[in-house]
Amino acid sequence: MPSSVDSALSKGDILEGSEEIATTGHENSDKGAPVDEPTAPSVSLNDPPRSSSKDIVAAIANHYASPSKPGSTGPTITASRPNFRNKNSGEGKELDAHLLRRLAGPSVGKAGLARDQTEITRLIARASEGSKYYENEKRKSEEVEKKIEGLLKLRDTQRAMADIPRLEASADKIIAELEATRDLSQTIVHVDMDSFYASIEVLRDPSLANKPFGVGSNNGVLSTASYSARAFGVRSGMATYIAKALCPSLIVVHMDWERIGAASEAVMDILREYAGDPDGSMEGTGMDVAGVDEAYVNITGYCKAHEIGAEECVERIRAQIFEETKLTASAGIAPNKMLAKICSERNKPNGQYALSFDPDAIKEFMRVLPIRRIPGIGRVTERLLDAVEIRTCGDIYTHRATLALLDKHLHLREKLAVYLGLGSTQVKPWARESRKSVGAERTFRAIEDPAKIQEKLELVTRELEGDLERLGFAGHTVTLKLKLDTFEARSRAKSARKPVRKYDELLAIGQELLAHELPLRLRLLGLRVTNLKDLRAPETGIKRFFGNPQEAAIRPAKRRKLDVENSDGKDAMKEEPIYILDDESEDDADEQPQTKRAATATPEKPRTQSLPDVEAVPRASSHEPMGSQEFFAATSNQPLGKRKRQPSPSHRDDDSDDIEEVVRHKSDKSSEQHICPICSKTLQTDNAGLNAHVDWCLSRSAILEASASASTSGPSDAAKSLAAQSKKATGAKKTGPAATTAKPGSSKGSTKGGKADIRLAWKVL
DNA sequence: CGGATCGAC
């Protein structure tokens, strides 16, 4: 194995990444129910590393035949910055450092990795060599290199005639502005389950404890690896056969979506208890489920109400999680989501970390933080920043002039906010109105027979129709997504005059788009609908409800410190008087295509003028209709809603800012009459009650949908459907006991009664 | 608006 190279790369700041790799469960549920036999989990102690023509695998196996006792030691964390430059020019065909990292997978940087990450990485690269996947990665890598080249050139020419001190001064001005927006009033915790899938497996089969094993859907890749497996270099996202090469004794278990979903539910329910106003009246409103195994919780109110400190509160949360699920969680406590997330990894396995709320301490914390730790900064961005010598957040300040010069590409303002440790303090449930698209896609063995491709299109279309139906959306634009067998991706879209959602309409458009592309050799085909129309948007009945002057009055008052970003916080408050009481439909009423949907993307002013002298330009604020927004925002969760949203705190300089209103403080009018937008029933309850009901109602329809597809499409589809739910419906009631016991009428359906049942379900599993 | 890319889980 090469060595000279090592010096250049060896200390890969391996720390971080995502614990779990997202997987779908589509494949694993193919064969009926998830593995859950009385017997041992479906382990596949496969054949020893098949010595392929490439004895690379064998080489890897050799290299790691005797890893530094897996359990014995935590990974040696050699803190050092990534170094992408290829200093190993001495060797014949050296693989590009960036490419190596790409091949290493998305989660390189995770905690608990083996020591010499570099060796593993390059061996993996060798093993991958020649595959289409490899070639594609190489191509992409080269594109990035090219972009960097251009960037550096631009920087140099610009710098030649730039007034550096002035650029720095303007950056400092922005810093001052941003600093003024700092909000330390909220205590936010990010709770992250420890190797979730793996831990769940250990619970089912205790004999797995301390053994190196991985959890994967099928033959492909591992979604997660146990800590002892990580000591061998195995990590999430890694191809199973490579993992086996690294760790011959690796055990591979399949995902058990039922359990994962139940466990997730149990955990989220616990968290919801801590996420509410001080009086506890709005339990769950201060929570943001960010995936099956993680969530943000605003514990400000809870701590105040119970007169306890944040750390104690979080200890309590974690203890409760463990007590009720026997699963451990890690957590980060900080004044905003970004920081909380970063902190939750700090003491990863079963630990917590509380960041100081002192601005200077926060800045010091950021100063040494590798840029890659920032949510939103991935492989490519890390590479770009590295090119301009920015590796830690502290480097952002040092090179602020460069960022100013390359603002168009590197976003100075956004980076400065990161440098300051600013982030969103908005913690609330995902609102269905913020959904932008609904889609379905499928990967398969490359095919080129038009008839076969057509079949795939039909399959995907059927799936999409089902999702649209279940979710209650239709869309104006249909996009066909293709991935060639070379991994090259492509997409084609077409907008219809009317929002579409039916199978026939979708298929027709899909076929049209597809026809134009054939012939093809495909490995993936997907269909997606955007420019959504919410079919469950408030109808006249509901509209009246929200038109209620009292509700409207809340609007302007409750404008909270918008997150970072907002060049001019001052007048942001004026021109508030627009309470879109009625009609959310004007939403797609299509008028100003600009105003709404495009609000974020199309600022009223040229987005390019954000460079140096960015003068705060008061823009006409873009208002989101609030009607149903508040309604749903207060809802505790979203069935089948997906996660992830603006990772980075800032947006352009346009203030389209997330009109994130604080929806809480509500009129807790106890008895009011509302009409459920889903089932149309009239309810006698307060807002919370209504929301709870809608919640239940939505999840119920999701379940019905699942059963329906079960009877119409056969068992495999049903299983898939359920799997999809477990994964997507982070907040939705799961099927099974939990779901069937949830009480619709109860104004607290999601809290008391139902919860106990759900937990019971988890324990029973 | 359509297309491509990045990032996240």
Add this chain to the structure above:
DNA sequence: CTATGTCGATCCG
């Protein structure tokens, strides 16, 4: 001889 699916954001033309 591996590498999903689903979604949001952003940038470009």
